[in-house]
Structures are given as C-alpha cells and as structure tokens.
Amino acid sequence: MPESNFMTVLGERIFELKNPSLLGLDPKLEYLPEYLLKDLARAEAGAELEAELARALFRYNEELLSACSKIIPAVKFQMAYYEQYGIAGLRALQDSIGLAKSLGYQVIIDGKRNDIGATAEAYARAFLKESKTPFGQSVPAFQGDALTVNFYLGEDGVKPFADELRTSGKGIFLLLRTSNPSGKELQDMQLADGRKAYESLAERCAAWAEKLRDKSEAYSPIGVVVGATYPKEAARLRQNFPHLFFLVPGYGAQGASAKDVAVAFDRKGGGAIINSSRGLMNAWQALGYEHREFAKATQEAALAMRAEFSQFMKF
Amino acid sequence: MPESNFMTVLGERIFELKNPSLLGLDPKLEYLPEYLLKDLARAEAGAELEAELARALFRYNEELLSACSKIIPAVKFQMAYYEQYGIAGLRALQDSIGLAKSLGYQVIIDGKRNDIGATAEAYARAFLKESKTPFGQSVPAFQGDALTVNFYLGEDGVKPFADELRTSGKGIFLLLRTSNPSGKELQDMQLADGRKAYESLAERCAAWAEKLRDKSEAYSPIGVVVGATYPKEAARLRQNFPHLFFLVPGYGAQGASAKDVAVAFDRKGGGAIINSSRGLMNAWQALGYEHREFAKATQEAALAMRAEFSQFMKF
Numbered sequence: 089m090p091e092s093n094f095m096t097v098l099g100e101r102i103f104e105l106k107n108p109s110l111l112g113l114d115p116k117l118e119y120l121p122e123y124l125l126k127d128l129a130r131a132e133a134g135a136e137l138e139a140e141l142a143r144a145l146f147r148y149n150e151e152l153l154s155a156c157s158k159i160i161p162a163v164k165f166q167m168a169y170y171e172q173y174g175i176a177g178l179r180a181l182q183d184s185i186g187l188a189k190s191l192g193y194q195v196i197i198d199g200k201r202n203d204i205g206a207t208a209e210a211y212a213r214a215f216l217k218e219s220k221t222p223f224g225q226s227v228p229a230f231q232g233d234a235l236t237v238n239f240y241l242g243e244d245g246v247k248p249f250a251d252e253l254r255t256s257g258k259g260i261f262l263l264l265r266t267s268n269p270s271g272k273e274l275q276d277m278q279l280a281d282g283r284k285a286y287e288s289l290a291e292r293c294a295a296w297a298e299k300l301r302d303k304s305e306a307y308s309p310i311g312v313v314v315g316a317t318y319p320k321e322a323a324r325l326r327q328n329f330p331h332l333f334f335l336v337p338g339y340g341a342q343g344a345s346a347k348d349v350a351v352a353f354d355r356k357g358g359g360a361i362i363n364s365s366r367g368l369m370n371a372w373q374a375l376g377y378e379h380r381e382f383a384k385a386t387q388e389a390a391l392a393m394r395a396e397f398s399q400f401m402k403f
Numbered sequence: 404m405p406e407s408n409f410m411t412v413l414g415e416r417i418f419e420l421k422n423p424s425l426l427g428l429d430p431k432l433e434y435l436p437e438y439l440l441k442d443l444a445r446a447e448a449g450a451e452l453e454a455e456l457a458r459a460l461f462r463y464n465e466e467l468l469s470a471c472s473k474i475i476p477a478v479k480f481q482m483a484y485y486e487q488y489g490i491a492g493l494r495a496l497q498d499s500i501g502l503a504k505s506l507g508y509q510v511i512i513d514g515k516r517n518d519i520g521a522t523a524e525a526y527a528r529a530f531l532k533e534s535k536t537p538f539g540q541s542v543p544a545f546q547g548d549a550l551t552v553n554f555y556l557g558e559d560g561v562k563p564f565a566d567e568l569r570t571s572g573k574g575i576f577l578l579l580r581t582s583n584p585s586g587k588e589l590q591d592m593q594l595a596d597g598r599k600a601y602e603s604l605a606e607r608c609a610a611w612a613e614k615l616r617d618k619s620e621a622y623s624p625i626g627v628v629v630g631a632t633y634p635k636e637a638a639r640l641r642q643n644f645p646h647l648f649f650l651v652p653g654y655g656a657q658g659a660s661a662k663d664v665a666v667a668f669d670r671k672g673g674g675a676i677i678n679s680s681r682g683l684m685n686a687w688q689a690l691g692y693e694h695r696e697f698a699k700a701t702q703e704a705a706l707a708m709r710a711e712f713s714q715f716m717k718f
Contacts, residue, residue: 114522117537129538137540168522171529174544178493202515202553204583207429207483214486222432223444225452229489238517240555240578242585263555268519270557277603278595285592285600292588 094234094259095307095333098194099358101161106401107394108357110196110335111156112365113149113184114166117141117173119369120148121379138176145173145180146187151383152369153188159390162194164335164363165232181230189233196335197232200263204241208248211235216249216258234259236313236335239293246296246310253300253309259333260310262293265325267315267338286321294329307333307359314352316344316362323351326359334360340367346396357401364393409549409574410622410648413509414673416476421716422709423672425511425650426471427680428464428499429481432456432488434684435463436694453491460488460495461502466698467684468503474705477509479650479678480547496545510547511650515578517553523563526550531564531573549574551628551650554608561611561625568615568624574648575625577608580640582630582653601636609644622648622674629667631659631677638666641674649675655682661711672716679708 102108117125124144131140153163165184170177188195201211213219215235219227237260239246249260265275265286275286290312297308311333314322326334334352338344339362352360371377372385417423432440439459446455468478480499485492503510516526528534530550534542552575554561564575580590580601590601605627612623626648629637641649649667653659654677667675686692687700 116521116525125537128536128540131540133540137536137542141536141542166518166522166525168516168518168525168529172525172534172544173542174529174534175490175494175497176542177544179490182490200517200553201483202517202578203481203483204581204585206431207481210431210481210483210487214483214489219487219489221443221452221456222440225443225446225448227452227456227488227491229487229492238515238553238555240553240586240589241581241583242588242590244583244585263517266519266556268556268559270519270559271555273557273607274555274600274604275557277592277600280593280595280597282595285589288592289589 092257093302093305093307093309094194094257095309095311096305098162098259098333098361099307101194102358102361103401105159105161106398107160108353108361108397108401109160109390109393110361110363111152111160111163111368111390112166112363113152113163113369114169114365115145115148115369116169117144120144121372121382123380124148141173141176142179145177146183149180149184150187152386153184153191153193155383155387156390157191157193159387159394160193162196162361163188164196164198166365167197167199178230182228185230185232194234195232196234196236196261197230198236200236200238202238202241202245204244205248208245212249212252216252216256234261236261236263238263243296250296250300250310258309261335262310262312264290264293264312265314265318265321267317267342267344271315290325290329294332297332301331307331311335313337316349316352317342319344319348319351326352326354330354336360336362340364350400353400362397368393407572408617408620408622408624409572410624410626411620413477413574413648413676414622416509417673417676418716420474420476421713422475423668423676423712423716424475424705424708425676425678426467426475426478426683426705427481427678428467428478428684429484429680430460430463430684431484432459435459436687436697438695439463456488456491457494460492461498464495464499465502467701468499468506468508470698470702471705472506472508474702474709475508477511477676478503479511479513481680482512482514493545497543500545500547509549511549511551511576512545512547513551515551515553517556517560519556519559520563523560527564527567531567531571549576551576551578553578558611565611565615565625573624576650577625577627579605579608579627580629580633580636582632582657582659586630605640605644609647612647616646622646626650628652631664631667632657634659634663634666641667641669645669651675651677655679665715668715677712683708
C-alpha cells in the first residue's frame with residue numbers, strides 16, 4: 089500500500105489552508121489579458137506560433153497559480169482547453185502541471201477518460217503514472233495526482249486505474265452525477281427496482297471504492313463527481329456514501345450557491361472539493377480590474393470564495 | 404449544409420475499396436520492430452528523446468498507412484496510445500493524421516470525449532474543427548474527420564458536436580454498446596419500462612442523429628459504436644435503426660468472428676465499419692515475419708480481412 093492516499097492528502101491540505109476550493113484552469117485565448125498576447129500576435133505560423141502560444145498560455149497559468157498558492161489547495165486542468173491548442177496547449181499544460189506541483193497544489197486532471205484493458209492502462213500512464221521506453225527511459229506525459237474517469241464501460245474501465253491507485257498514492261474521481269441539465273437523461277433513468285440509474289451506479293462506485301480503502305482512512309482513493317446543481321440528491325449521496333470524496337462542479341457560473349454546495353461536506357466540513365473555473369479566472373473582468381492585474385483579481389475572488397465556504401468547516 | 408456527410412463519404416470509400424475494415428493504429432513501443440527503435444535507444448532525456456520517440460512512432464504508423472492505403476478505407480487513432488507518450492506521442496499523432504489524409508484515408512479519432520457547453524466546443528475544435536487565435540492565426544491540433552463521443556452527460560454533451568457537424572461534413576460516433584464484458588453493468592440496467600438501458604439510449608441517439616440527417620442520405624453524420632461481441636443485440640439495433648452508421652469494435656483480438664460482425668451491415672453490406680487494431684498491427688509476429696517486413700505482414704492480414712468481409716457486400 090502507498091504511504092498516503094490521495095484523498096487523505098487532499099483533505100489534509102484543505103484543512104491546512106482552511107479552504108475546500110479547487111482552482112479550475114481552463115484557459116481560452118479570449119480570457120488572456122492583452123499584455124500576454126503581444127508576442128503571439130506577431131508570430132509566424134509553425135514553430136514560432138507554437139512556441140509563443142505555449143508561452144502565453146503557460147504565463148497565464150503561472151500568474152494565477154502563483155497568486156493563489158497560499159490560498160487554494162488544489163488545481164484542476166480541463167484537458168479540452170489544452171487539446172484545442174494542439175501541441176502548444178499540451179506543452180503549456182505539461183509545464184503548468186510541473187509548476188503547480190512545485191507550488192504545493194494537488195493536481196487533478198479533468199479528462200473524463202474512459203476505455204478498457206490495455207487502453208485504460210495507457211490512459212493511466214498518460215495522466216497518473218508514466219511511460220517507460222523499452223530502454224528504461226522515462227517519458228514525461230501529463231502526470232497529475234488524480235484523474236476524472238467516466239465509467240460508462242463498467243468495471244473493465246475502472247479496474248486498470250484502480251490497480252494503479254493501489255500502489256501509487258494517486259486518485260480518480262468517477263463521473264457520477266453531473267451538474268448539467270441534460271445529465272438527467274441518462275443518470276435519472278427509472279430502473280425496474282424503483283431507483284434512478286445514478287442511485288444504482290453510486291452503489292457500484294462505492295463498492296469499487298471500498299475495495300481500495302484502507303480501513304484506517306476516511307476516504308477511498310476512488311472519489312466521485314457530484315454536481316452542486318442538485319443539492320437534494322447530493323445530500324442523500326453524502327449521507328449514504330460516507331467514504332466517497334466528492335469533486336463538486338457547478339458552483340458560481342453554473343448557478344449553484346455556497347449553501348447548495350455545502351451539503352457535499354461531511355460533519356467536519358471535509359470530504360468535498362468545490363471547483364470554480366470561470367468565476368476565478370475571469371474575476372478581473374467581473375471586478376473591473378485593469379488587465380495587468382488579472383491575477384490579483386483572481387486572488388481576491390479566491391479569498392472571497394474561501395470566506396464563503398470556511399463557515400462550513402469545523403477546526 | 405455541407406456538400407458531403409461524413410458517413411456517406413465513408414460508405415462510398417468502403418464500396419470503392421470493397422472493404423469495410425478500419426485500421427486501428429494504437430502503437431506501443433513494445434510493438435515496434437527493432438530497426439525503428441535504434442536511434443531512440445541512444446537518445447538523451449529531454450528534447451532529443453522527445454524527437455526520436457516522435458520519429459519512431461510516426462515511422463511505424465507511416466509504414467502501416469502506406470502498406471494499406473490501397474486496401475483499407477479508414478484509420479482509427481486511439482488517443483490513449485499517443486497521450487501515454489506525452490508531447491512526443493501527440494506530435495507523432497499530428498503527423499500521422501496529416502499523412503493518413505494525404506493517402507486518402509478517412510480519419511477517425513477514438514477519444515471517447517465527453518463534456519458540456521464551452522468544454523465540448525473546445526473538444527470539437529481539438530479533434531474536428533480548428534482553433535484560431537484572436538489574431539486569426541490557425542492553430543493545428545488533431546483534426547480528424549470523425550470523433551468518438553461518450554454521451555453520459557446527455558444532449559448537452561452531444562449538441563456542441565452536432566452543431567459542428569451541420570456545417571463541416573464531419574462525423575461523430577456515440578458510444579452506445581461497448582464490446583467489453585462489463586459494459587453490461589451500466590448499459591444493460593433493467594428499466595422500469597421493460598427495456599434495457601442501451602435500448603432506451605439507442606432511441607435517444609437515433610433521435611439526435613435524425614435531426615441532422617438530410618433525407619436524401621441513408622446515414623446521419625451521427626453514428627454509434629456497437630460492439631461485435633453481442634451479435635443478437637447488434638442485429639436488433641441494425642434492424643431498428645436503419646439510419647445509424649455503426650463503428651464496430653471487438654472483431655479478432657476481442658473474440659468476435661466475421662459472422663458475428665456481419666449482422667451490423669445493412670442489406671447491401673454497408674452501414675458499418677469494422678475495427679481491427681492488434682490483429683493488423685501485430686500480424687508480423689503472428690505470421691512469423693521478420694521485423695523489417697512488419698508492414699508487409701499487416702498488408703497480408705488486411706487482404707485476408709477484406710476477403711473475409713467482402714462476401715457480405717453486394718455490388
């Protein structure tokens with residue numbers, strides 16, 4: 089067994105910083121302040137454009153990561169925003185992951201990956217472990233501390249990650265209850281046994297999670313994504329599954345309030361981490377800051393978010 | 404509307420080459436013949452390792468793509484195998500997509516991506532469309548002709564792709580019925596209305612697909628993934644949903660025979676494309692070829708696969 093379970097480490101860091109917030113870094117060039125785009129505007133297509141684009145995206149993340157490192161315990165990188173910029177975006181991601189780790193953040197990769205067998209093992213190497221060449225050389229990819237996983241393919245799609253968690257101290261979050269309106273179409277299907285699909289699936293997730301939990305630890309290294317936009321359901325899931333750590337999207341931009349979200353916490357105010365992406369990244373526009381002060385605005389918004397949630401935590 | 408619908412173009416190409424096979428390129432360094440690994444063995448960590456690794460993976464794909472371009476109509480790149488090698492893998496992927504297109508292949512990206520709203524739009528830019536900088540520069544990413552998509556998040560996760568298909572002539576395949584044993588856990592849940600979950604979900608997929616189908620065309624640009632390992636279910640889906648093009652995994656290495664797979668075809672032998680990854684890639688080892696002749700072995704295996712399936716096609 090690893091010395092530390094990802095969810096335990098994450099939980100400790102949350103209480104250290106008295107903050108269950110998760111900094112979602114989902115950059116679009118349209119969000120970047122003008123001064124970071126200056127060199128990109130002049131770049132020639134090809135290697136120069138790639139280098140300048142990677143640099144602009146990384147510098148944006150760097151400013152935000154630096155501004156919040158004493159305030160926010162963990163960062164979530166949404167893969168789509170990096171993939172959309174090809175190699176440049178993924179180079180920026182790789183550098184941002186390295187920086188985030190060195191600043192003490194727990195790093196969650198939001199890839200919602202899903203596949204089986206050898207393919208799932210390849211995803212585990214891409215995002216949690218690492219690849220080796222047949223000559224023993226390490227190949228750097230996008231190694232975070234945890235990855236989001238979609239379990240539509242059943243246990244075959246979860247086991248290759250779980251095998252990795254047994255020995256590595258890393259974590260995964262299974263996509264259980266999403267925050268978007270049409271998530272219901274599949275997740276709320278009415279089953280013959282009277283339950284909704286997500287209720288049955290929650291039990292399956294809990295069973296997978298329980299297999300990996302060391303009984304001395306409150307939370308399994310397998311957690312779940314539970315959207316904040318359905319507070320009643322989230323409250324019931326929290327009650328029924330005390331050993332599942334929740335990653336909670338939907339706060340802020342998607343409409344859920346801090347009170348909606350608070351049902352995800354356990355009695356001590358632990359067991360959940362609350363994502364904010366646009367609400368934190370774009371604070372400078374919302375708060376009317378000058379573009380060169382965008383990171384300061386995010387820091388201010390992060391402090392306000394911490395204040396909102398720390399009232400639910402018991403120390 | 405675009406001039407051509409992806410599934411129509413794919414179907415025409417299948418009949419041109421009299422072959423419904425899909426070449427799955429899922430490279431692992433362990434599969435590569437020794438002569439392609441020579442320079443990698445000596446590479447220093449850092450930029451040199453990255454460049455040599457990208458070159459080895461690309462040269463492997465290049466040989467296979469060249470050997471099969473007159474035989475096989477389409478290629479499927481499984482993202483996990485490229486992501487596991489970080490920037491090097493993704494550079495090789497980018498170059499391989501470009502080469503595949505120039506050789507006349509239809510290019511399917513197997514990413515099983517899933518997210519909503521702005522994030523799904525970013526995935527569409529990464530894999531189907533392209534990103535632009537605010538200064539109008541094009542950013543090359545991993546643009547294929549079609550992408551596999553997981554619809555666990557409901558229509559919110561499908562619509563951003565569908566919007567793109569309306570104007571681009573590209574396609575998506577929704578992950579409906581996977582070929583792995585535990586796919587049943589979620590996909591076969593018994594619903595209150597007497598159906599299994601996948602049967603209800605199939606109707607939803609068909610409804611999304613029908614919205615995008617030009618009535619002059621047999622198939623919608625939204626197709627579905629239907630594993631070959633459940634032939635009875637596949638036959639029923641084929642009968643009930645005549646306008647959904649099927650991408651069929653599970654042939655060969657996963658145990659389904661050509662007869663099992665044949666139920667996916669429509670009456671003319673169209674409407675389905677059958678993937679083979681390891682069966683084609685690793686033919687040199689199975690057929691006892693020398694490592695320098697690995698691509699010739701794949702070509703031979705591709706001809707044998709074509710012969711097996713062409714009996715089901717009517718010209």
